[in-house]
Structures are given as C-alpha cells and as structure tokens.
Amino acid sequence: MSAVPYIALIASIAALGLAYYFAQVVLAADQGTDLMKEIGQAIQEGAMAFLRREYQWVSAFVAAMFVLLLIVPIDGRPYASFAYLFGAVLSSAAGFVGMRIATEANTRTANAARNGAADALPLAFKGGAVMGFTVAGLALFGITFNYLLWVTWIGVDDAFQVVAAFGLGASSIALFARIGGGIYTKAADVGGDLVGKVEAGIPEDDPRNPATIADAVGDNVGDVAGMGADLFESYAGSIVAPVVLVSLLAPGVFLDGGGKLLDFGDFEALLLFPILIGALGMIASIVGALMTRGKEGQSLSRQLHTGQYIAMGLTVVLSIVGALWLFGSAEAPGGGDLVQKPIWLALTIITGLLGGWAIGFVSEYFTSEHYGPVKSISAQSETGPATVVIEGIAQGKLSTLPSVGIVALMIGLSFWMGGAAFGSAGDVIGLYGVSLAAIGMLAVTGVIVAVDAYGPIADNAGGIAEMAELPGEVREVTDSLDALGNTTAAVAKGFAVGSAAVTALALFKSFSLTAGSDVNLDINDTAVTIGLFLGAMTPFIFAALTMASVGRAAQAMIVEVRRQFAEIPGLREGKPGVKPDSRRCVDISTQAALREMLIPGGLAILLPLIIGFIDVNALGGFLAGSVVTGFMLAIYMANSGGAWDNAKKYIEAGAHGGKGTDAHAAAVVGDTIGDPFKDTSGPAMNILIKVMTIVSLVFVPAFI
C-alpha cells in the first residue's frame, strides 16, 4: 500500500519527462521567416517580462504570507510556512516553463501551417501539452512529496494542515496569475480593437496597430499562464481536500468496536486513494497525449479530441482497478472491511469525470454556433446591439440551469456513493465521496490543459501569420485551428469551473470540520445570515472591480494607440518601413494589469481573514454564499461571453448578411462586452471561491 506515493512520484516524473520531450520537439521545428522570428520574439519578450514583473509583486505577497503563517497560531506551524512556499514556487515554475514553450510554439505553428493543418495542429498541441504536463506533473509531485515528507518520513502532527498550506501556496500564485492575466489580455484586446477596428478602420491583427503585439502577449499571459495556474491550484486542491477531510473525519468515524480511534495504518488507504487516482489519471493522460497526432483527411476536432477521450476512458478503467487493488486489502481490525464496497469509490471518480465532461458540454452547447443559443443571439443582431446583449445575458444566465443541475446531481450521487462504499449511505463519511468526485473531474488535467493551451497558441499563430504577411491560405489554416480552439476552451472552462465548485465545497467541509463545535453553521444564526449576504455580494464586487479594471486599462491603451496613429507619420496609411511602437503598448498593458490586480487579489485574501477574526460563524456563511454565487457568475459570464464571441463569428461566416452589415456591427458590440465577461471576470470567480475557502481552512485554528 505504501507503494502508492512512489507510483505517484514516478507518474509525475514521467509527466515532466513528456513535457521535456514535447518541448524539444517544438524547439526543433523551424521558426520561419526573419519577420516571423522578430514578431515571435517580441511576443515572447512581452510575455516573459510580464511574468517576471508579476512574480516580483507576488513574491512580496508570498513573503508576507510566509511570515504570517510563521507568527499566527495555526496548526502545523512552522512547517506550514515551508509547504506554502513550496506550493507557490512549484506553481510559478509551471507557469514560467509552460509559457516559455507556448511562446516558442506560436511562430513554429504559423510556419508549419504553410504545409497545412495536419502539420500545424500537433505542434500547437505539443506546445500546449508542455504547459499541461508541467502543471499536472509538478502539482502531483508537490502533493506527493509533501505527503511523504510530513506524514511518512518526519511524521509531523497536524501534517494534513501542512499539506493544505501547500494548496494555499498554489492558490496565491493562481489568484494573481488569473486576475492579472485576465486584465492584461482584455485590456490589450478591447483597447486595441476599439481604436483599430472601430476608429482607424483597420482589421484585427494588422501590423499597423500598435496594440497587436500586446494582444498576442495577452493570449499567453491570460489563457496559458492564467488557466495553467488556475488548474494547478484546482488539481492540488482536489487532492488536498480528501486527504485533509479523512484526517479530520477520523476521530469521529474511524473507530474500532470499543469506540477507540483506529490506527493510522487502518485508514491510510483512504488518504492514499486520491494520490493513486492522480497517478493513474496522469498515466492515462500521458497515453492520451501520445496518441494525439495530425492526420490528413481526419477532422481537426477528432484529431485533437481523440487523445482526450482515450485519457478519459483509460481513467475510468484504471480507477476501478486501482480501487479494487487498494481497498481489497483495507481491512478494519476485527475482520471487517473498512471500505466494504470499493467499487463505489471508483464510481465517484467516474461521476466526477463525467460531470466535468457534461458541464463542458453545456458550455459548448451554449457557446457553439451549431446550437440554438448562439443562433438565437445572432438572429437578434438584426434589431441592433441592444437585443444582442439582452439575448446573450439571458442565454448565459439560463446556462446556469443545466450546470447547477449537473453539479447538484454530482454532489448528491457522490455523497451517496461515498457513504455506500463504507456501508452507511447518507452518513457524514459520504463527504469523502464528494471530494473524490472533484479529483475525478481533474484526473486528466494534463490533457485538458494541453488542449486548452493549444487555443492561444493557434490564435497567436494566426496573428503572426497576419503580421508577417504570409499568404492567405496560411491564414485560412490558422483560422481553422483557432476556431477549434474556441470549442476546446469552452470544455476546459467547464472543467475549471465545475472542479472549482466541488473543490471549494470539499475544502469548505474541511474548514467546518476543523472548526468543529466552535462554529455554528445553522443558516438561522444571525451571524451566518449576515455572512451569507456578504458572501453572495463578494463575487459581484469582484466582477465589478475586474470589469472596471479592464475598462480603465483599455482606455489607457486607446489613448496610446490614438497618440501613435496621430504622431507617427505614415503609420495609419501603412507606409513601408513605418512601424508602430509596440513595446510601449506592451508596457501599458503590463503596468495596468499589475496595478489593477492588487485590489481584487488582496480582497480575496483579506476578506476571509477579516471576517474570520471577527466571527467564525459569519465566515462560514460568507464562504457558502460566495461559493454558490461565484459559481453562478462564473458559468453565466463565461457562457454569455463565449456565445457573443461565436455569434460574431457565425455572422462573419455569412449568416444575417455577413461582415460589414449592421448585424455584424451589432454582434461586434456583444463580442466586446463578452471579452471581460469570459476572459477576466468569469474565470476570476473560480480562483476567488477556492482561495477564500483555502485561506479560511488554513487559518481556522487561529480564528477560534
């Protein structure tokens, strides 16, 4: 049984090896013309410069938290401080490596697109897979190493609280990466588009627009680094939650016949199962990634998704095998089995996996032009932008119905199954099942992030093709790759938001178990009620702050682009040799994003601390309110935004008169509004609800 952590270490090292191999494949490909190299380098410099400066800010914050964890009376101190630091460092490293390679893959994908999609697609996928497997590999490695270090090797008391601090470290990085990246990407996109397309009348990605490079940088810092850090955190959190939960449930639940706590060894399998699933899912993901190849004559979507489905299928099989293997020998003292029906635990994993896929499908349904919602939004473009916006908001809000239905079903089923595994369905031990469902959702994180990070690489490749003035056919190839990226993004967002909700829930349960009888979470308690109101408010404020940030940053960008068009002679007319000052736009985005991320990021950490020190009951209500409302806003904003984006594309493809009509102009308004919805505020909700819960969990001993 104690082989499990070592299996996980090996799996995580294999994942990192795969990332290394893919990186070599990407770097070996040809970068194309000198102009392409130059553009690619500008994007990479901008992206890495942002990341460096972001990390400078964040390291000050991490240092402060490190000290706080050293001085505040929490369980596991001072080990927790080091675990925290470790989580923060690993998450930063994953972001750094992943983005470095993504910004190498973009030019090479553009170059490969000259030979057609079958050459370009695998390159873009491999570029994304470096991020995917670095994230998943480092996260699993970190968790497992922490587990071994504190639980097995050193045997620290409160080791599980220390493991939770690792999750908090990952959260801290994810918080700022998500918010800063989200603001950066949309400031450049919205600001650049408004002046470029609307005022100067030049197309998207035109080299004359000074904001074009900043826009391409934004895709990397937002969609690659931001999403990567988010899923690192979710993945780590999903494994941390059941481990902490079991250790907290133990004194009340795992008793021998005489009411005495079982020996640690008797229920250790429950702690190891989440780690085992992480390892098995990783192996499945590696296999899936290796099966993703470009094939002439096969639809692009099929080429990209085959690996994902293989990984999911393998995970289903492996989790059944793993559960039977691990719990076949998990006998409780006295001859009975602690886990009476291990198959139910495997089924919770499968429930989570299917649930994540289903939420992804709901996102796809609401945001793809093949289904009703986008068609109906497009149809509203005939009566102007107002009706486009109204319909988009209505559809986005409506999409919470199936999404919540799936999450509610998943929670209910996995709770029941969790209990059934122990022979006591409906009991508190069912919570273990709920926390396993979150792992099931994230078991194949490697391929999911890979497929998701593929999107911005393809998008960048298109921009580079445009800026480097490659022939029209190349742009057509990159456009087809990019269009596919929009769908894959929807699926990844589904996993990200679904897992955020379930992980936050599992962490919330851990929070309240840690607080134990010191907290009263009855909704009737007046402090809990007030907390619920404040909690439900917080995601709205967060959305307001991040949207306003994008607005302000975009305005700064507009002023700069206008200035360049006015002051650089020949720029607007495209006189040969006249170049915009792209670096300045990159600087503006960077500074704006860094400045604007501080208030919302700081709030997410401070609010639970402040409320917790005032009243723990209120904190419980606060967390519950923010998790449920944050989930609604995450779903609604992501789906409204995605639907507007694709409604615009649908019209551009010829519906309702096509490009240049009033209908198209109306759809562009929807798309612009959707930008901060889907790429800034919506995704920020995921990390908001997780970070507030994990802060509360780590600090709860200090509150009470």
Place this chain on the structure above:
Amino acid sequence: MSAVPYIALIASIAALGLAYYFAQVVLAADQGTDLMKEIGQAIQEGAMAFLRREYQWVSAFVAAMFVLLLIVPIDGRPYASFAYLFGAVLSSAAGFVGMRIATEANTRTANAARNGAADALPLAFKGGAVMGFTVAGLALFGITFNYLLWVTWIGVDDAFQVVAAFGLGASSIALFARIGGGIYTKAADVGGDLVGKVEAGIPEDDPRNPATIADAVGDNVGDVAGMGADLFESYAGSIVAPVVLVSLLAPGVFLDGGGKLLDFGDFEALLLFPILIGALGMIASIVGALMTRGKEGQSLSRQLHTGQYIAMGLTVVLSIVGALWLFGSAEAPGGGDLVQKPIWLALTIITGLLGGWAIGFVSEYFTSEHYGPVKSISAQSETGPATVVIEGIAQGKLSTLPSVGIVALMIGLSFWMGGAAFGSAGDVIGLYGVSLAAIGMLAVTGVIVAVDAYGPIADNAGGIAEMAELPGEVREVTDSLDALGNTTAAVAKGFAVGSAAVTALALFKSFSLTAGSDVNLDINDTAVTIGLFLGAMTPFIFAALTMASVGRAAQAMIVEVRRQFAEIPGLREGKPGVKPDSRRCVDISTQAALREMLIPGGLAILLPLIIGFIDVNALGGFLAGSVVTGFMLAIYMANSGGAWDNAKKYIEAGAHGGKGTDAHAAAVVGDTIGDPFKDTSGPAMNILIKVMTIVSLVFVPAFI
C-alpha cells in the same frame, strides 16, 4: 391594549378616505382637449383590459391554490384558504382602483401642465396617492381584520398560520402583477423604440408610432399596478412576519419562572406592536400626503419630497411614543417587565426606516446624473456602446456593496436591539427586532407608493402632451415632472428591494421555527448544500426567463409596427387623418405579457413546493440561496438599468456632444438593455424571494 387593532382599523379607513378624497379631486380636474380625452381613454381602456385579463388568469391560479390549501394538511386549514382568498381579493382591488385613477390623472396632469408645474405636480401626486393609500389602507385593514377575526373573535388554533395565508394571497397577486406588468411595459417600450426611433427615424411618443399607446399603457400596468401589488405584499408580509414569529417563539421563550408558557395576554403586546406601528405610520403618511402641495418658486423635488420627510419624521416620533405606551404596561407575571427597555423596539423601527432611506439613497447615487457612476458611464459613450454596457454592468454590480452593507448593518443592529429590549441581547428573541426593522422600512408605504406612482403619471402626461400636439412649453413642464419621477422611482425601488430582503428573512426565520427540529439548516448538510446551489441559481433563471420574454414580446411588437408602417399608406409620412392601429399593439403586448408570465410565475410557486416535498433541509438551503442571490440581482439590475437610463438623459441634456452624436447612440443602446434590467427582471426578484419564502412558510406543516 386591545384598543390597538381598532386604532389600526380606523387608520386604515382614514387612508381609504384620503384615497377617495384625492380621487374626487383628480376626477374634478379638466381633461383638456378632445384629442387628449381620446388618447387618455385609449390608454385607460388598454390598461384596464390588461388588468381584467390578467385577473382572469390569476383567478384560475388563485382558485387552484384555494383548493390546495383546503386539501393539503397544513396548520389552520380550512381557515387559511379563506384568509388566502381575502388577501388575493384585497390586493387585486387595490390594483384595480389605483390604476383606474392613475389613468384618469395622466390626461389631467398634461392639461394642468399648460398652467405650469405648480398646478400639474399636485395633481400627478394625488393620482399616485390614490394608489398609495389604497394599497396601504387595504393591506393594514386586511391584516388587522384577519387578526381580530381569527385571534380575538373566533380564537382559531394556529391563527398565525392563517394570518400568513393572507400574506400568501397578496403574494400570488403581486407575483403575476409584477412579472406580467414588467414584461408588458418593456415589450411595448423596447419594441416600439427599436422600430420607431431606430428604423423609422421618428421620435419617442410620436403619434404615428402604433406602439406609443401600448407604451403608455405599459407604464401604468408595470409601474403603477406592478409596484403597488409588490408593496402591498411587502407591507402585509412585514406585519405578518413578526406576528407569526412571536407566536412561534412563544413556547421556547415566553416562559414564567417555572418554565411554563406565559398566558397569551402576557405577550399579546408583542403581537400588537407591529399593527400599532402600521397604524401610526399610516397616520404619519396621511399628514405627509396632505402637506404635499404645489408651490410656485419652490423646487419640484422639494415640493414632492417634503411630505415624505414629514411622514418619516412623524413616524420616528410616533413609534417612540407608541412603544413606550404599549410596553409601559406589559408586565410579565412575577412583577418583571417582559419588555424591559421598550425604547430599543422603537429604535429597531427607526433603524429600518433609516435603512430603507439609505438603500434608496444608494440607488439614487448610482443612478442620478449628479454623481460619479452615471457620469462615468456617460464618458464611456465616447468609445461606443460596448464600453457603456461594460461600465454600466460594473457600476450596477458595485452598487451591491453599500446596499449589502446597509442590510447587514440593519440586520445586525436590529437583532441586537431586539434582544436588548428583552434584556438578553444576542438571544433568539432578537429576531423579533429584525422583523420590526422590515416594518420600519414600510411604515410610510402610503407616501412612498404615492411618490412612486407619481412617476408613470407624469411620464404618461408627457406622452399625451406629445401625442395631442400640445405646445412645446407644455412638454417642457411635463419633462421636468418626469425627470423628477426617475429619482423618486429609485428611492421607492430602494425601499421595495430592501424590505423584500428583510421581510423574506423574517419569513424565513418563521419557516424554520415552524419546521422546528424537523429541519436541519446546517450548511454542511449535503441536502442544504444542494439547496443552496439550486436557490442561488433560481434568480438567475428568473432573470433569464423574464429577459427572454421581453425580447420575444418586443420582437412581436416590432413585426407588427413594421407591418403597419408598410401597409398603412401615409402613416410614416404623418399624412393628416392617417392613424396607426394602436389597439392591435395593445393586444399584442397584452397577450405576450400574459403568456410569458405563466412560466416564471408558476416556477416561483412550484419550485419551493416540489423541493419541500422532497427534502425540507434542501428547501431551507434553497430559500437562503435564493434570498441572498435574488437580493444581489435585484440591486444590480435595478441600478445598472437606472444608471443607463440617466446616462442617456445626461447626454441628451448636452454632455459628450448631446443628441444625435455617436455618443448618444451608444447611450441609447445602454438604455435599451437597461429597460428589462430595471423594470422587468430586477423588480421581479423582490417578489420572487418573498413569494417562495411565504409559500414555504404556509406549506411547511405539509412537508414534514
């Protein structure tokens, strides 16, 4: 002490008398030219026809609920059925009378505007006051009569559950009036505007536009009848909640030295205090209304608000006097006073009153062109509609911060004060204080509805002046009256939403006390968690459904208006004698509103019933989730919508280039999106959260 109900009956009859007197004053005024009469009649016919058909639908629903209350095993059956019917009938009657007079006052206000604002303002106010005092008078009469009938005269067991059924009756009417009216008004407004202004290039309220009459009808059915029914329900609910709460708290709290329940007479004062406050607030409102007069040379705002402030000031004084009088003699057996410090109870009333006013001020701050938010939205119009929408959404969401702050403070303070009054701050008896705060908010309902219903009357008067081609000066006068109406509407909305939240909360506490130990509301319970998710989702779905309804109904209107412009020769050109077929547009709005209100309205009743019969714990979570999220959406949508409306007006007044510029066109987009936000979906939240809670309260005995 038993004089209190009779004082309340007298006060309510005085209110009805005042309404009658004001109605006579309105009817005695001159209606103006024949054309004005004709237009006025068309509006009135349309409005009354809608109300009649709405009541037909609703009476089928009320009949079904009546039967359900007869057959389902709930407390107080079969009396509850009759109380339910009584509530429904009184609310309908108030809507009928109020709208009848409002549609008489509009032409007369337009006519009086020919002599200036000082003549027109009091007439519009009196027209609104008929609605205000009919609503408040009938509601207080109904509650008091019910109380006397079941508690004092007949002495029914479970009389308090029967009184709650009266509230449910009022809710049923309010639900459909709010939703149907909201859809009607915006279908006509959005549809008419889009074709008229955008396509046909003719101004607002132009007699050539076939939807103009339907738009004017919409103001009445939405803003007069809808708001009236909403506040009838809130007012009734706010008095019902503490009465039910006290009766439920009694067995646990009101014990003599030996642990035996006190005699009813010993705590009857607590039941009578809410009714007394209703009576005193009514008297204060009557005085305030009589002090509202038109004065040359005084600002319109001051003329209109003086009465409101007088009513509020008087209520403060009277509630202190009332508390000291009523509880001066409320001695508990054994010589101690049950209410040790009655002043604290008066202070909860004052807290509520100030809280309602403060939320109203927040609404005004976020929606008036005198403050930052609207200015900042207007400034964004320079970069097009997308930035206007983004900024409007951000500001609306941000406005939840102060609003929630006020509600949280109000709940916390009134809970503490409620306990302090009994000498046991922090105890469950503090809930009584929370429920009193809701009454404080609504004590001056008479003047608040009066000032609010003034708005649509002034708006209608402007439309009539335009359609009847009165001179430009008249239109200027009505415009000044109308502009004031926008601010008063913001304040009334503040009271409506604030009281909805606090009333729903008080009813929720009653719900859980009724369920007692049969319900577990710990957030950690898995059913409660699932309920929270479903509850938080429901307001989003409600918003989606109502917005989509407006979209569909507006489309139907657009098709019809386009048809008329195409098929009626000379209509677009304004050939003398050529008239649009307004009646058909009125029919379309009516049918669409009635059809579209059924699904959301039905859901609001059915969801709590379905969930309650499945699992009461889940219902508890569901209600909590929907109350807090519904409150956020109500605030956000109302304030975003109001802000867009006034940003447009601010630009029309000359800012950012004024009418006809691109900036103005951008602001018009925001305004159109804001229409269903502020007048359909936002206000529907208030009634949604109240109706779901009161349904749960009445049916809870059947669930367990």
